[in-house]
Amino acid sequence: xxxxxxxxxxxxxxxxxxxxxxxxxxxxxxxxxxxxxxxxxxxxxxxxxxxxxxxxxxxxxxxxxxxxxxxxxxxxxxxxxxxxxxxxxxxxxxxxxxxxxxxxxxxxxxxxxxxxxxxxxxxxxxxxxxxxxxxxxxxxxxxxxxxxxxxxxxxxxxxxxxxxxxxxxxxxxxxxxxxxxxxxxxxxxxxxxxxxxxxxxxxxxxxxxxxxxxxxxxxxxxxxxxxxxxxxxxxxxxxxxxxxxxxxxxxxxxx
Numbered sequence: 218x219x220x221x222x223x224x225x226x227x228x229x230x231x232x233x234x235x236x237x238x239x240x241x242x243x244x245x246x247x248x249x250x251x252x253x254x255x256x257x258x259x260x261x262x263x264x265x266x267x268x269x270x271x272x273x274x275x276x277x278x279x280x281x282x283x284x285x286x287x288x289x290x291x292x293x294x295x296x297x298x299x300x301x302x303x304x305x306x307x308x309x310x311x312x313x314x315x316x317x318x319x320x321x322x323x324x325x326x327x328x329x330x331x332x333x334x335x336x337x338x339x340x341x342x343x344x345x346x347x348x349x350x351x352x353x354x355x356x357x358x359x360x361x362x363x364x365x366x367x368x369x370x371x372x373x374x375x376x377x378x379x380x381x382x383x384x385x386x387x388x389x390x391x392x393x394x395x396x397x398x399x400x401x402x403x404x405x406x407x408x409x410x411x412x413x414x415x416x417x418x419x420x421x422x423x424x425x426x427x428x429x430x431x432x433x434x435x436x437x438x439x440x441x442x443x444x445x446x447x448x449x450x451x452x453x454x455x456x457x458x459x460x461x462x463x464x465x466x467x468x469x470x471x472x
Contacts, residue, residue, distance in 0.1 A: 275338070275341040276327075276339070277339055283335045284333060285300060290327075292327055295320045295321065297318070297320035298316055300313065301313040302314075308370055314356045316354050319349060319353075323338070
């Protein structure tokens with residue numbers, strides 16, 4: 218090896234050392250800059266980071282509003298939704314409305330097609346389980362026919378036959394999720410809240426909630442333009458109840 222080749226090798230050697238030191242210094246600068254910031258790690262599950270509003274978690278169904286059109290199941294790209302019911306005219310005898318979370322990709326494609334806005338995605342994400350069978354969730358609040366459903370069928374039959382309708386059974390109330398036969402699969406949640414209300418399963422329907430938020434913003438803008446103080450917009454008061462119901466469902470299914 219000649220003198221020029223030897224000098225070239227020496228320059229390359231020391232050049233590599235200089236490059237390594239420069240890269241290390243840049244990396245340490247980034248590390249030190251982050252060490253001065255507040256830590257973002259929390260002691261889960263005792264501490265939790267806030268869930269973004271757009272997060273897509275466990276589904277919940279407003280069964281009272283569902284008409285068994287199965288558009289959500291048809292829109293699902295992975296066929297994870299199974300719906301079974303018997304139609305008695307407009308009355309539904311529910312058997313199953315389950316979602317297999319082993320397949321679900323949380324794409325939210327099942328939400329927009331719903332004509333009744335009765336299926337929602339919550340911010341609940343705790344679904345860890347030891348058994349894959351627990352990953353199939355039945356969203357039904359009741360199965361079979363409730364007292365008011367049975368009366369509706371009997372009333373319709375009585376009208377066709379020209380008879381007087383049967384009396385309202387004791388304790389039967391028209392509308393609203395009511396206790397019924399336990400669902401055959403998954404876990405269940407029972408709510409006595411008014412369907413479509415903030416405290417009902419799934420919270421306030423998306424379209425109604427968006428309309429109220431829009432009206433609140435317009436009222437605030439109008440008040441600001443007039444120099445007055447705008448009334449504070451109401452928050453989602455049913456979110457805590459909804460999350461508690463979902464967690465109770467999941468815990469009951471795993472116990």
